[in-house]
Amino acid sequence: MYGLTFDIAHMLAGSLVLVSFMQLYQDRLFALLNLFALHALVLALSVACQAYIQDAPHLYVTAAIALVFKAIVIPVTLHRIIARLGIHREIETVGGVGLTMLAGIGLVALSMVVMLRVTAGADPLTREDLAFALSVVLLGLLMMVTRRNAVSQVIGFMSLENGLVLAATGAKGMPMVVEISVAFSILIAFIVIGIFLFRIRERFDTVDVGALDRFRGERR
Amino acid sequence: MNVGSFDAVSAVLGIPIVAAAILAILPGYWLSARLNVVAALLTFLAALSFFLERPAVGSYFHIDDLNVVFIVLTTFVAFTTSVFSASYIAHEIEIGRLTPNYLRFYHAMYQILMFAMNLALVSNNIGLMWVAIEIATLTTVLMVGIYRTHEALEAAWKYFILGSVGIALALFGTILVYLAARPVIGEGTDAMVWTVLISRAAAFDPALLNVAFVFLLLGYGTKVGLAPLHAWLPDAHAEGPTPISAVLSGLLLNVALYALLRFKMLLAATPHTVAPGQLMVTMGLVSLIFASFMLYRRRDIKRMFAYSSIEHMGIIVFAFGMGGPLANFAGLLHMVMHSLTKSAIFFAVGHIAQVKGTQKIADIGGLTETNPVLGWGLVLGVIAIAGLPPLGIFMSEFLVVSSTFAREPLLAIPLVFGILLALGALFMHLNTIAFGEPRGPTAKAEASYVPMFAHLTLVFVSGIYMPSALVTWFQNVAKLLG
Numbered sequence: 150m151y152g153l154t155f156d157i158a159h160m161l162a163g164s165l166v167l168v169s170f171m172q173l174y175q176d177r178l179f180a181l182l183n184l185f186a187l188h189a190l191v192l193a194l195s196v197a198c199q200a201y202i203q204d205a206p207h208l209y210v211t212a213a214i215a216l217v218f219k220a221i222v223i224p225v226t227l228h229r230i231i232a233r234l235g236i237h238r239e240i241e242t243v244g245g246v247g248l249t250m251l252a253g254i255g256l257v258a259l260s261m262v263v264m265l266r267v268t269a270g271a272d273p274l275t276r277e278d279l280a281f282a283l284s285v286v287l288l289g290l291l292m293m294v295t296r297r298n299a300v301s302q303v304i305g306f307m308s309l310e311n312g313l314v315l316a317a318t319g320a321k322g323m324p325m326v327v328e329i330s331v332a333f334s335i336l337i338a339f340i341v342i343g344i345f346l347f348r349i350r351e352r353f354d355t356v357d358v359g360a361l362d363r364f365r366g367e368r369r
Numbered sequence: 370m371n372v373g374s375f376d377a378v379s380a381v382l383g384i385p386i387v388a389a390a391i392l393a394i395l396p397g398y399w400l401s402a403r404l405n406v407v408a409a410l411l412t413f414l415a416a417l418s419f420f421l422e423r424p425a426v427g428s429y430f431h432i433d434d435l436n437v438v439f440i441v442l443t444t445f446v447a448f449t450t451s452v453f454s455a456s457y458i459a460h461e462i463e464i465g466r467l468t469p470n471y472l473r474f475y476h477a478m479y480q481i482l483m484f485a486m487n488l489a490l491v492s493n494n495i496g497l498m499w500v501a502i503e504i505a506t507l508t509t510v511l512m513v514g515i516y517r518t519h520e521a522l523e524a525a526w527k528y529f530i531l532g533s534v535g536i537a538l539a540l541f542g543t544i545l546v547y548l549a550a551r552p553v554i555g556e557g558t559d560a561m562v563w564t565v566l567i568s569r570a571a572a573f574d575p576a577l578l579n580v581a582f583v584f585l586l587l588g589y590g591t592k593v594g595l596a597p598l599h600a601w602l603p604d605a606h607a608e609g610p611t612p613i614s615a616v617l618s619g620l621l622l623n624v625a626l627y628a629l630l631r632f633k634m635l636l637a638a639t640p641h642t643v644a645p646g647q648l649m650v651t652m653g654l655v656s657l658i659f660a661s662f663m664l665y666r667r668r669d670i671k672r673m674f675a676y677s678s679i680e681h682m683g684i685i686v687f688a689f690g691m692g693g694p695l696a697n698f699a700g701l702l703h704m705v706m707h708s709l710t711k712s713a714i715f716f717a718v719g720h721i722a723q724v725k726g727t728q729k730i731a732d733i734g735g736l737t738e739t740n741p742v743l744g745w746g747l748v749l750g751v752i753a754i755a756g757l758p759p760l761g762i763f764m765s766e767f768l769v770v771s772s773t774f775a776r777e778p779l780l781a782i783p784l785v786f787g788i789l790l791a792l793g794a795l796f797m798h799l800n801t802i803a804f805g806e807p808r809g810p811t812a813k814a815e816a817s818y819v820p821m822f823a824h825l826t827l828v829f830v831s832g833i834y835m836p837s838a839l840v841t842w843f844q845n846v847a848k849l850l851g
Contacts, residue, residue, distance in 0.1 A: 263580060286541060313544070320544050325494075329500065332504075339529075
């Protein structure tokens with residue numbers, strides 16, 4: 150009953166969740182970065198697909214931003230930063246991979262239950278898009294929580310943000326989507342510049358956020 | 370459309386932007402500090418003109434009884450803080466903690482922060498409001514990290530990550546609100562315009578709005594500093610420049626709260642939604658009691674007052690959560706009083722930390738002997754913030770407690786417990802700081818006391834007498850909040 154485009158949009162949004170899962174268990178920084186580039190690429194395709202379905206040309210701008218900025222510029226920059234800082238080895242995680250994956254599955258189930266129930270009145274494309282988007286957001290949060298490394302936390306945040314862009318484009322006719330995706334790109338640029346300028350490694354000798362706790366204002 | 374009043378909105382937004390551009394290229398401390406003050410004053414005057422004449426409601430900006438209170442408060446505290454900042458920064462340059470380049474950056478950021486907060490307050494579009502709060506978050510992150518010490522960078526990073534997650538969740542909530550509104554209002558900009566949303570709210574899908582509110586509460590609640598989402602707040606307050614601590618506590622928390630209140634009104638206007646009040650009451654109480662306990666073990670003076678901010682935001686969110694004309698009135702009053710008092714305290718603390726060269730409570734002592742004006746100013750501020758009569762916070766806290774007793778006596782017990790707990794902690798630390806044997810350097814402070822005492826006088830006067838026009842105004846707003 151829904152055409153081919155519906156299936157494609159559905160598949161792309163689903164792949165975004167899948168790539169989020171792959172990020173969850175990836176424990177090397179460069180591989181994680183490549184996965185994030187893939188994440189952004191899938192997002193760009195998904196947004197372009199939405200733009201086609203909704204006949205909303207301005208969404209192509211959002212897709213282009215996702216493609217150029219998030220799939221190319223940011224990963225390349227981060228790649229260079231990581232290489233320069235020499236922190237490309239494995240990442241310390243909190244809790245085991247198995248536990249994290251189980252938690253991830255639980256979160257996806259949760260978002261499906263919540264979103265499909267409350268959006269009963271909306272059209273199917275929006276419903277599924279939102280359910281997938283919330284899954285991506287929650288998986289991004291999970292990744293930020295389970296990683297102790299600043300760079301991988303940032304990657305977690307960026308994939309969380311990809312989920313938000315998916316939700317915003319899935320909400321048919323939503324105004325300001327382009328503005329919001331630009332605002333988010335600025336935010337991400339800030340993070341990357343932050344890592345680079347603050348030179349976390351120089352200041353702290355490590356990018357392991359756990360070590361930052363040493364410098365609490367209240368130790369005697 | 371009224372041309373004259375439209376100018377007031379553009380002035381409130383335009384003056385900070387123009388000032389930021391000039392301050393970014395202007396070398397020299399003396400001139401830029403004064404320009405900062407002048408720009409803040411002009412913005413405040415422009416904001417005052419909203420009392421005389423309201424601009425027409427547009428699809429991006431609107432002024433109503435509620436946000437006028439916030440705008441005038443924000444621009445006023447921004448103005449007094451800029452006066453304090455001038456003398457504070459002079460000392461920072463003297464001891465070489467800030468270089469001229471960073472100073473240009475600091476002043477420009479200060480004005481951009483003002484712009485972002487004003488934009489969030491005047492915006493009629495929930496998307497625009499979100500963008501404005503994001504800009505405000507980013508500028509404060511940069512300012513918190515401006516000293517570039519270990520601690521400052523850690524604080525900025527923590528604030529940044531937690532703040533970003535918060536605004537990301539808030540955006541998801543905003544998208545859901547749009548989705549709830551779309552079937553009723555139709556696609557396009559109108560479905561994000563707050564005045565349109567509130568007028569058609571009765572027909573929205575309640576289930577979707579419920580989920581949206583949870584995201585908005587968690588998202589903007591992070592920025593309000595509600596426990597357990599408060600972790601960024603003490604660090605950001607303690608490690609940034611003190612004028613920024615004053616602005617964070619006194620203004621930015623309010624702006625996030627304002628966003629939350631707007632959505633609460635939306636939920637209240639839709640039948641069959643969960644009562645947003647209960648969620649807010651719970652988070653408010655948790656924040657209050659948690660922060661009150663945390664106050665006891667503080668060793669850093671700025672961190673202590675940061676926890677006190679969490680405590681008071683807890684009380685305010687609790688009051689708004691209770692709802693009803695009286696509790697809303699109390700919450701609104703408490704918010705204004707807290708902003709004035711807490712920024713006055715930070716003005717004092719800023720100079721104290723400069724005189725003593727440390728923020729450690731253990732190294733500061735006998736201030737009333739060595740620096741009587743600063744010391745007694747701090748004592749007065751702490752008396753006010755602890756909620757002793759006859760100052761303004763006593764009155765607002767009394768209203769919160771008495772309205773709670775009247776409706777939910779059981780909730781009043783933890784509320785009073787939390788307030789008393791905080792009072793004990795504040796006086797315990799105040800005793801070390803202000804009285805007893807003088808400790809640390811005893812140099813005279815080169816401070817401008819005017820902003821601090823201006824705030825304290827306002828708090829003192831409003832504790833004793835409030836003009837009836839102001840009371841009626843607040844009552845109207847309280848009714849508006851439902």
